Amino acid sequence: QQQVKQSPQSLIVQKGGISIINCAYENTAFDYFPWYQQFPGKGPALLIAIRPDVSEKKEGRFTISFNKSAKQFSLHIMDSQPGDSATYFCAASIGSSGSARQLTFGSGTQLTVLP
Amino acid sequence: SAVISQKPSRDICQRGTSLTIQCQVDSQVTMMFWYRQQPGQSLTLIATANQGSEATYESGFVIDKFPISRPNLTFSTLTVSNMSPEDSSIYLCSVDSGFGQGTRLTVV
Numbered sequence: 001q002q003q004v005k006q007s008p009q010s011l012i013v014q015k016g017g018i019s020i021i022n023c024a025y026e027n028t029a030f031d032y033f034p035w036y037q038q039f040p041g042k043g044p045a046l047l048i049a050i051r052p053d054v055s056e057k058k059e060g061r062f063t064i065s066f067n068k069s070a071k072q073f074s075l076h077i078m079d080s081q082p083g084d085s086a087t088y089f090c091a092a093s094i095g096s097s098g099s100a101r102q103l104t105f106g107s108g109t110q111l112t113v114l115p
Numbered sequence: 116s117a118v119i120s121q122k123p124s125r126d127i128c129q130r131g132t133s134l135t136i137q138c139q140v141d142s143q144v145t146m147m148f149w150y151r152q153q154p155g156q157s158l159t160l161i162a163t164a165n166q167g168s169e170a171t172y173e174s175g176f177v178i179d180k181f182p183i184s185r186p187n188l189t190f191s192t193l194t195v196s197n198m199s200p201e202d203s204s205i206y207l208c209s210v211d212s213g214f215g216q217g218t219r220l221t222v223v
Contacts, residue, residue, distance in 0.1 A: 043214035
């Protein structure tokens with residue numbers, strides 16, 4: 001599996017602030033880039049995903065920015081809330097369809113939002 | 116998106132024994148994926164389970180240790196065989212970018 005590098009390992013943000021998590025990939029064949037949120041004791045939940053034909057995707061307070069030439073993508077959480085405190089994983093896949101997505105994960109970021 | 120159910124949700128097992136984890140999906144899918152998440156770590160793909168054919172294993176994972184069955188388009192099992200404490204992890208079934216709640220395995 002090709003590597004996906006994620007940073008930072010941990011992040012502490014004040015309530016109302018912006019949380020930014022970055023990922024970089026190597027394999028230019030990747031065509032699907034999801035972000036997952038995982039709470040302790042739970043499986044990862046798909047948060048938002050982007051394809052390389054767009055540079056930005058926004059869903060509520062969550063935005064993915066994608067830079068194809070730099071092979072980087074990032075997750076921005078606006079107006080961060082204590083309930084956002086979780087581990088976030090970026091991932092990438094080469095998938096011809098939804099059911100065929102074999103995911104390569106980043107190392108994860110532990111986000112803590114202080115009240 | 117598909118609803119993915121895993122059983123058991125957690126188990127504590129003795130060294131040297133085996134545990135079979137079940138994954139049930141509420142719709143028919145071609146591929147099901149099994150991942151391992153070691154404590155405090157990211158997710159690593161174990162194998163891809165295709166209905167009607169042998170599972171495809173990733174580097175570092177072998178069929179004798181992690182046999183997989185895929186009897187139909189909505190169900191799969193992963194067995195963790197001859198367990199050691201190093202197998203203590205969360206095992207996750209995935210379909211269509213979604214995940215089950217995972218099976219938290221502790222080997223003592």
